[in-house]
Amino acid sequence: MTVIIGLEIHCQLNTKTKLFCGCSTDYRDDGPNTHVCPICLGLPGTLPVTNKQAVLYALKVAKALHCEVPAFSEFARKNYFYPDLPKAFQITQYDKPLAVGGYIEIEAESGGEKRVQLTRIHMEEDPGRLVHKGSGDRGRYTLVDYNRSGVPLIEIVTEPELSSPKEARRFLNKLRATLEYLGIYDPEREGSLRVDANISIKGYERVEVKNITSYKGVEKALTFEITRQKGMIRRNAPIVRETRHYQEARGVTTSARSKEEEHDYRYFPEPDLAPLEVSSWVPEIVLPELPDARRDRFMQQYGISQNHARTLTGDLKLAEFFEEVASDMPEIAAPWTADILLGELNYRDMPVTKVPVPHYIALLLEVKKGSVTDTSAVEILRLILNQVIEEEKPEMPGEIIVRLGLSKEGGDSIVDTVASVLKEHEAAVADHRAGKAGAINFLVGQVMKATRGRADPKEIAKIITDLLKD
Amino acid sequence: MGSQYSFDHPDPHNAFITICHEAEYGEGPLSGIPVAVKDNISTAGIETTCGSNILKGYIPPYDAHVITLLRSAGAAIVGKTNMDEFGMGTTTETSAFGPTLNPADTTRAPGGSSGGSAAAVASGMVHMALGTDTGGSIRCPASFCGIVGLKPTYGRVSRYGLIAYANSMEQIGPLAGNVRDCALLYSVIAGHDPRDGTSLDLPAPAPLKPEIAGKRIGVPAEFFGEGVDPTVASVVQSGIDRLEGLGAEIISCSMPSMQYALAAYYVTSMSEASSNLGRYDGVRFGMAPDFVRLWHDAYSHIRKTGFGEEVRRRILLGSFALSAGYKGKYYAKAQAARQMVRNDFARLFETVDMLAGPTMPCVALPLGETSNPLSMYLADILTVPANLAGVPALSVPCGTAHTLPVGLQLIGKHGAEDEILSAALAFEEGSA
Numbered sequence: 001m002t003v004i005i006g007l008e009i010h011c012q013l014n015t016k017t018k019l020f021c022g023c024s025t026d027y028r029d030d031g032p033n034t035h036v037c038p039i040c041l042g043l044p045g046t047l048p049v050t051n052k053q054a055v056l057y058a059l060k061v062a063k064a065l066h067c068e069v070p071a072f073s074e075f076a077r078k079n080y081f082y083p084d085l086p087k088a089f090q091i092t093q094y095d096k097p098l099a100v101g102g103y104i105e106i107e108a109e110s111g112g113e114k115r116v117q118l119t120r121i122h123m124e125e126d127p128g129r130l131v132h133k134g135s136g137d138r139g140r141y142t143l144v145d146y147n148r149s150g151v152p153l154i155e156i157v158t159e160p161e162l163s164s165p166k167e168a169r170r171f172l173n174k175l176r177a178t179l180e181y182l183g184i185y186d187p188e189r190e191g192s193l194r195v196d197a198n199i200s201i202k203g204y205e206r207v208e209v210k211n212i213t214s215y216k217g218v219e220k221a222l223t224f225e226i227t228r229q230k231g232m233i234r235r236n237a238p239i240v241r242e243t244r245h246y247q248e249a250r251g252v253t254t255s256a257r258s259k260e261e262e263h264d265y266r267y268f269p270e271p272d273l274a275p276l277e278v279s280s281w282v283p284e285i286v287l288p289e290l291p292d293a294r295r296d297r298f299m300q301q302y303g304i305s306q307n308h309a310r311t312l313t314g315d316l317k318l319a320e321f322f323e324e325v326a327s328d329m330p331e332i333a334a335p336w337t338a339d340i341l342l343g344e345l346n347y348r349d350m351p352v353t354k355v356p357v358p359h360y361i362a363l364l365l366e367v368k369k370g371s372v373t374d375t376s377a378v379e380i381l382r383l384i385l386n387q388v389i390e391e392e393k394p395e396m397p398g399e400i401i402v403r404l405g406l407s408k409e410g411g412d413s414i415v416d417t418v419a420s421v422l423k424e425h426e427a428a429v430a431d432h433r434a435g436k437a438g439a440i441n442f443l444v445g446q447v448m449k450a451t452r453g454r455a456d457p458k459e460i461a462k463i464i465t466d467l468l469k470d
Numbered sequence: 471m472g473s474q475y476s477f478d479h480p481d482p483h484n485a486f487i488t489i490c491h492e493a494e495y496g497e498g499p500l501s502g503i504p505v506a507v508k509d510n511i512s513t514a515g516i517e518t519t520c521g522s523n524i525l526k527g528y529i530p531p532y533d534a535h536v537i538t539l540l541r542s543a544g545a546a547i548v549g550k551t552n553m554d555e556f557g558m559g560t561t562t563e564t565s566a567f568g569p570t571l572n573p574a575d576t577t578r579a580p581g582g583s584s585g586g587s588a589a590a591v592a593s594g595m596v597h598m599a600l601g602t603d604t605g606g607s608i609r610c611p612a613s614f615c616g617i618v619g620l621k622p623t624y625g626r627v628s629r630y631g632l633i634a635y636a637n638s639m640e641q642i643g644p645l646a647g648n649v650r651d652c653a654l655l656y657s658v659i660a661g662h663d664p665r666d667g668t669s670l671d672l673p674a675p676a677p678l679k680p681e682i683a684g685k686r687i688g689v690p691a692e693f694f695g696e697g698v699d700p701t702v703a704s705v706v707q708s709g710i711d712r713l714e715g716l717g718a719e720i721i722s723c724s725m726p727s728m729q730y731a732l733a734a735y736y737v738t739s740m741s742e743a744s745s746n747l748g749r750y751d752g753v754r755f756g757m758a759p760d761f762v763r764l765w766h767d768a769y770s771h772i773r774k775t776g777f778g779e780e781v782r783r784r785i786l787l788g789s790f791a792l793s794a795g796y797k798g799k800y801y802a803k804a805q806a807a808r809q810m811v812r813n814d815f816a817r818l819f820e821t822v823d824m825l826a827g828p829t830m831p832c833v834a835l836p837l838g839e840t841s842n843p844l845s846m847y848l849a850d851i852l853t854v855p856a857n858l859a860g861v862p863a864l865s866v867p868c869g870t871a872h873t874l875p876v877g878l879q880l881i882g883k884h885g886a887e888d889e890i891l892s893a894a895l896a897f898e899e900g901s902a
Contacts, residue, residue, distance in 0.1 A: 043530065043531070043532075043754070044530070045512040047665060081766070086749060266792035268792055270635035270667060
């Protein structure tokens with residue numbers, strides 16, 4: 001059963017002001033309805049005026065994603081009633097979008113590159129936000145916060161060309177990174193990237209899943225929906241063309257009441273705004289280095305693997321961090337940052353920007369010198385990250401090594417330790433001599449235990465072999 | 471710093487919805503002149519209703535751009551005038567605040583939708599007033615009340631703060647007892663405003679002088695077509711003869727797109743209105759809904775009880791004209807027809823300086839007579855072409871028919887208000 005996925009991604013542009021008025025878009029730390037004016041409240045008689053910066057940001061995305069910008073595009077009204085929509089229409093774009101076509105290249109499931117074609121990019125305004133209060137028995141009510149009303153969005157629509165949730169995740173990671181590199185989007189802002197997905201099994205009806213508010217939820221939502229649809233097909237139950245809502249907390253999609261979705265949006269050109277004739281702006285737009293280019297440069301400049309380079313450039317802040325710490329030891333910095341640090345950060349839900357750079361560089365230097373084992377280095381890293389989280393002043397790795405006695409054991413003292421372990425485990429020694437595989441691993445483990453991880457397992461194995469040769 | 475203007479007139483014609491008995495005024499070209507403002511223009515601190523129950527109690531927190539201009543020109547804003555609800559009417563009878571009476575004959579309607587502004591001027595309560603014109607709403611009551619009214623070029627006057635009926639066609643404009651006052655008020659409100667994305671940046675209006683000799687004036691046969699009262703037609707024809715007598719060259723011409731103009735106007739205006747009027751849900755301003763109900767029930771209740779019949783009719787018709795499956799047949803066709811009207815004007819203005827004809831096909835109608843909406847719509851046939859094309863047009867008194875005022879309409883080239891005002895002044899003064 002072939003899976004077909006298309007995505008619609010809404011991205012809030014991080015312009016200073018809203019799309020059609022002068023209100024600030026930086027509302028998240030402020031009280032409700034504090035970033036509003038007669039225009040974004042939709043008071044009678046108000047008129048929109050297009051924010052040029054927002055158009056430039058959208059064009060920047062269009063250029064970075066290889067879209068065509070038509071000579072003429074226009075805003076249109078999408079009419080519907082909902083309490084978060086003060087004018088009862090959303091100013092968006094309909095049949096004349098800002099940009100058409102374009103593509104994003106991702107790593108294909110089968111390896112190699114896959115080009116995912118885009119349908120279009122258009123601009124629109126965000127509606128306000130509803131806040132539901134109260135409970136069933138105490139009386140429920142809903143408040144409206146118009147701070148978000150009028151914040152500029154772009155909607156990026158893909159062709160139905162993604163074939164698995166994993167590909168969808170890779171696509172979104174790539175898109176998110178590109179938007180971040182362009183500096184037109186703030187990933188730290190809650191709800192700044194929202195995804196709707198169209199999912200079908202080849203030969204069956206298409207289902208739209210809305211309300212995926214985090215890009216992390218996409219893979220889960222898609223996996224659930226595909227499993228559901230495949231189950232329906234196996235049971236010979238019909239898949240109906242419908243809109244479903246993703247319930248983030250439960251990880252499931254549920255059918256939206258069909259009546260709610262029977263909208264006729266009555267689109268028509270927004271009479272209060274002149275058409276956009278902005279294709280001539282595109283050549284003037286200068287693009288920064290984008291993720292693919294940076295990945296290739298990392299491979300060349302630092303001699304690191306494609307996988308490491310891809311991971312390290314998949315997030316702007318991570319890439320910047322790597323360049324700060326890599327200096328003359330990229331062969332150590334790349335695996336440590338991409339494989340170990342990233343895992344520790346994800347586990348702690350901690351941004352890379354919080355990692356103290358001097359401490360991390362010092363740690364990498366200790367690893368390079370061979371003064372601590374990898375195991376100890378990870379322990380030191382965890383300690384430093386936890387100290388940052390606890391808002392304590394982090395210790396330098398050198399201090400930690402001394403305080404905890406983590407310096408790598410080697411030379412005579414390690415040989416003595418190995419000798420005493422061999423004496424205590426004669427049975428295992430005998431097994432090893434008898435050629436029993438696995439006995440050596442047991443012995444190495446015992447030595448590691450005795451040194452509390454401060455010895456290098458490879459070195460121990462060599463010493464054991466040497467000692468038992470006699 | 472400002473001075474106070476005491477406005478203490480009785481209002482026997484119900485020209486006003488709100489009267490400001492004490493109005494502040496300052497220095498400037500309109501210093502101390504009382505000006506009435508149509509009630510669909512937002513005035514900070516003064517209730518603004520659009521003649522509708524749904525906006526009862528709504529006090530805008532901001533001034534429309536034209537109000538800012540009036541205030542800085544020193545005008546005393548003495549009140550908000552009655553109008554057809556949201557501008558939807560040709561008689562001022564669809565107002566939720568009762569009909570306005572025509573000062574020329576109080577058994578008749580003043581025309582609409584700016585009937586209150588026209589009556590306030592015609593009765594002498596004020597010298598000048600602001601109206602708005604979407605399909606003739608300034609020129610019609612000017613014609614019926616025997617005063618002067620100008621609909622400027624689309625984009626000439628900022629619409630910021632004008633409560634929208636049909637955005638792509640409407641303009642704020644002046645009504646006054648004579649051409650000079652009309653031109654004075656126009657010169658104050660015209661100009662570019664960055665808050666209106668459709669605003670034009672044109673040179674300031676030129677000083678007015680009577681000028682008509684040598685002008686080529688086109689008279690489309692369709693302006694005297696079917697439905698035009700013969701007495702009105704002959705009064706206007708003799709007005710045109712007077713223009714010729716003043717040295718203008720009269721040129722017969724034809725405007726075939728007239729046959730589509732009315733339909734194009736109504737489909738477009740109702741479509742836009744259906745969208746513009748969606749925001750009246752009671753949540754943020756005006757009549758408050760019953761918040762205990764489910765939101766959609768509360769919305770329908772507010773909209774059903776807050777809007778009058780004509781408004782609801784136009785919202786429904788406009789929603790229909792834009793709906794899936796019908797948009798191509800109605801809205802899209804109307805836009806094509808509109809383009810034909812624009813093309814006709816462009817073609818005519820290659821050979822003539824302006825067009826002339828009757829403003830309205832009839833004289834003021836008796837109150838309560840237009841119960842049939844379709845016959846009311848038909849009365850707009852001669853005014854809507856200028857709105858469809860965005861060109862300036864004015865109505866200037868030209869005599870009487872059946873003892874009631876008749877207006878002569880002059881339609882100018884895009885941006886040529888000065889030219890038609892100068893011609894109207896020559897016509898009014900009988901000299902060129």
